[in-house]
Amino acid sequence: MNTNVNMNRVHSPLEEIEWIGKLADLKEGHYQHALLLSAVIELLIEKGIITAHELASKAHALESEDAAATAGFFPSFDRT
Numbered sequence: 001m002n003t004n005v006n007m008n009r010v011h012s013p014l015e016e017i018e019w020i021g022k023l024a025d026l027k028e029g030h031y032q033h034a035l036l037l038s039a040v041i042e043l044l045i046e047k048g049i050i051t052a053h054e055l056a057s058k059a060h061a062l063e064s065e066d067a068a069a070t071a072g073f074f075p076s077f078d079r080t
Contacts, residue, residue: 011019044050 041055045052045055
């Protein structure tokens with residue numbers, strides 16, 4: 001941990017409002033991306049292009065690959 005950073009720093013009300021606004025923008029962007037992704041997935045399944053099982057299998061495989069690629073890189077976050 002960096003001891004040069006004071007985590008208890010008092011922020012001005014304007015800085016806090018700015019951070020709250022940034023967080024709200026991020027949450028809105030996340031919601032819009034999640035909504036769009038859900039719509040695309042539902043359309044692909046409805047059109048028979050993929051099945052829900054294929055999608056779940058691919059997501060699991062990608063998660064496993066990601067975990068293997070980052071194993072040891074973030075020791076405190078390893079899922080093992």
